Amino acid sequence: MHEKASVEVLYFLIVFFLFSILIVGIIMYIILKYQQRRDLYYKNISDLKSEHENEILKAQIKVQEQTFQHIANEIHDNIGQKLSFAKLQLNVMQDFYNKHQQVIIQEIAEVITESLSDLRNLSRSLSLDFIANNGFIKAVENEIEKLNKSGLYQFKLIVQGDSQFLDLDQELMLFRIVQESLNNVVKHAQAKQILIKLHYTANILLVSIEDDGIGFDVNKKSNGSGLTNISKRAQSIGGSATIHSSTTTGTIVQIKIPLYESQKV
Amino acid sequence: MEMKIVQIILNLQCLAIFLSFFFSIKLYRLNWKNGMKYFSIYHFVAFIMAIPFFLMFNGFSKFSHLHEINNYTLLFGFLFLALFMIFNMPNKKGRQLLITLFIILFSLLIFNIFKNDLDKSVQNSQAFAINCFGLLIFSIIYFLKLFKVIPEKRITTDPTFWVVIGVFSFSIISSPLLIVTGFFYKIDPVNRFLILVGLMPSLGFITLHFFLIKAILCTKKLQ
Numbered sequence: 356m357h358e359k360a361s362v363e364v365l366y367f368l369i370v371f372f373l374f375s376i377l378i379v380g381i382i383m384y385i386i387l388k389y390q391q392r393r394d395l396y397y398k399n400i401s402d403l404k405s406e407h408e409n410e411i412l413k414a415q416i417k418v419q420e421q422t423f424q425h426i427a428n429e430i431h432d433n434i435g436q437k438l439s440f441a442k443l444q445l446n447v448m449q450d451f452y453n454k455h456q457q458v459i460i461q462e463i464a465e466v467i468t469e470s471l472s473d474l475r476n477l478s479r480s481l482s483l484d485f486i487a488n489n490g491f492i493k494a495v496e497n498e499i500e501k502l503n504k505s506g507l508y509q510f511k512l513i514v515q516g517d518s519q520f521l522d523l524d525q526e527l528m529l530f531r532i533v534q535e536s537l538n539n540v541v542k543h544a545q546a547k548q549i550l551i552k553l554h555y556t557a558n559i560l561l562v563s564i565e566d567d568g569i570g571f572d573v574n575k576k577s578n579g580s581g582l583t584n585i586s587k588r589a590q591s592i593g594g595s596a597t598i599h600s601s602t603t604t605g606t607i608v609q610i611k612i613p614l615y616e617s618q619k620v
Numbered sequence: 621m622e623m624k625i626v627q628i629i630l631n632l633q634c635l636a637i638f639l640s641f642f643f644s645i646k647l648y649r650l651n652w653k654n655g656m657k658y659f660s661i662y663h664f665v666a667f668i669m670a671i672p673f674f675l676m677f678n679g680f681s682k683f684s685h686l687h688e689i690n691n692y693t694l695l696f697g698f699l700f701l702a703l704f705m706i707f708n709m710p711n712k713k714g715r716q717l718l719i720t721l722f723i724i725l726f727s728l729l730i731f732n733i734f735k736n737d738l739d740k741s742v743q744n745s746q747a748f749a750i751n752c753f754g755l756l757i758f759s760i761i762y763f764l765k766l767f768k769v770i771p772e773k774r775i776t777t778d779p780t781f782w783v784v785i786g787v788f789s790f791s792i793i794s795s796p797l798l799i800v801t802g803f804f805y806k807i808d809p810v811n812r813f814l815i816l817v818g819l820m821p822s823l824g825f826i827t828l829h830f831f832l833i834k835a836i837l838c839t840k841k842l843q
Binding site: 371374 | 625766767771772774775776785789819820823827
């Protein structure tokens with residue numbers, strides 16, 4: 356009798372155990388399924404948000420490029436033309452003045468020539484045409500040449516690996532990042548030496564801009580939008596940007612851009 | 621031995637009810653703020669109703685109107701939990717469906733309790749079965765609708781979710797065995813295994829009240 360009672364209690368416990376497993380299973384299933392849906396929902400929202408931000412950034416960059424192009428055209432076609440005409444006039448009027456005055460006119464003509472050269476460089480660095488016709492590396496060389504004229508910095512450009520053509524948007528964006536970084540160095544770094552490295556590997560292009568300046572605290576929020584612009588621009592062409600800086604070693608801006616099969620020459 | 625188990629489980633049921641009442645009183649203000657506004661009423665009624673049962677299980681007193689108390693408790697429990705799920709239904713369509721079901725099931729329950737001429741214990745089991753199946757359907761509809769709305773909520777910290785889980789567990793533990801037990805009990809009333817299985821609703825109540833405590837404690841996380 357006692358043994359029978361024990362068996363019945365055992366049955367009872369088994370039944371309850373099975374029900375408990377069933378309930379726990381159902382609860383786990385509901386929570387997991389819901390959590391999966393929730394994760395997917397928030398992932399979709401964040402994808403949409405970043406897609407939207409990307410679209411806005413692209414539109415901003417497009418407007419900026421159009422403005423740059425307009426300024427470049429104005430420099431080349433309007434200001435450049437006027438200065439060339441002024442230089443021509445000076446050359447013509449040189450014959451009507453005495454020797455001392457001719458020297459002064461010659462000096463003015465030289466200043467105009469220098470200004471014309473500077474403006475041509477500026478026009479090149481703003482214009483899309485230069486980069487489209489000559490490529491990214493040539494544009495960077497041109498930028499270095501422009502800054503070298505000040506004599507304040509020592510530039511070095513190193514190209515490693517087999518250089519590859521990127522599509523025009525990527526090249527333009529990369530060039531703008533280099534420009535922005537160089538602009539930051541000139542404005543804030545108090546550097547003497549600037550090294551620009553372009554490292555082409557099979558799948559990635561690594562661009563780094565290094566200086567030996569005073570550095571800054573990367574985690575500190577700055578008022579300017581330069582660093583944010585660099586990151587956003589890199590992201591807009593599927594790349595990423597990292598910035599390392601210290602007061603002892605200066606600043607390194609590194610851009611990583613994926614290279615696709617179609618871009619390889 | 622099985623009588624000892626019966627005694628333990630029935631006392632555990634009362635203990636779970638007392639505990640959930642204690643937590644609901646302790647976190648009353650938080651519950652009020654976080655979607656469990658009137659839930660303390662449920663705990664209070666459950667507490668009051670559990671006292672005579674607790675006294676009876678432990679041999680302190682004998683009540684002659686236990687079936688009536690049971691019926692009114694069932695009626696109140698169904699009314700409260702069904703309305704809670706209707707008000708917390710995630711979408712409008714589901715709410716309308718629940719209201720329709722509620723009207724049908726509640727009428728059936730009232731009819732069963734007040735107009736049924738059957739034997740008191742049979743009538744009581746029928747009312748309990750309507751209550752369990754009704755709440756089981758309600759909670760299943762809640763879960764189905766939960767997967768159709770925008771999943772913004774974190775359900776593991778949502779008190780309503782744990783209340784519905786509690787109701788679902790209670791119904792799923794109680795409903796099927798209750799029917800089978802009733803059927804076999806008529807054939808073999810002395811089978812002790814069936815008496816033990818008949819205790820499943822008590823285990824269902826214990827589970828329900830533990831999930832209600834979980835729901836109450838969730839309001840602390842939402843703070």
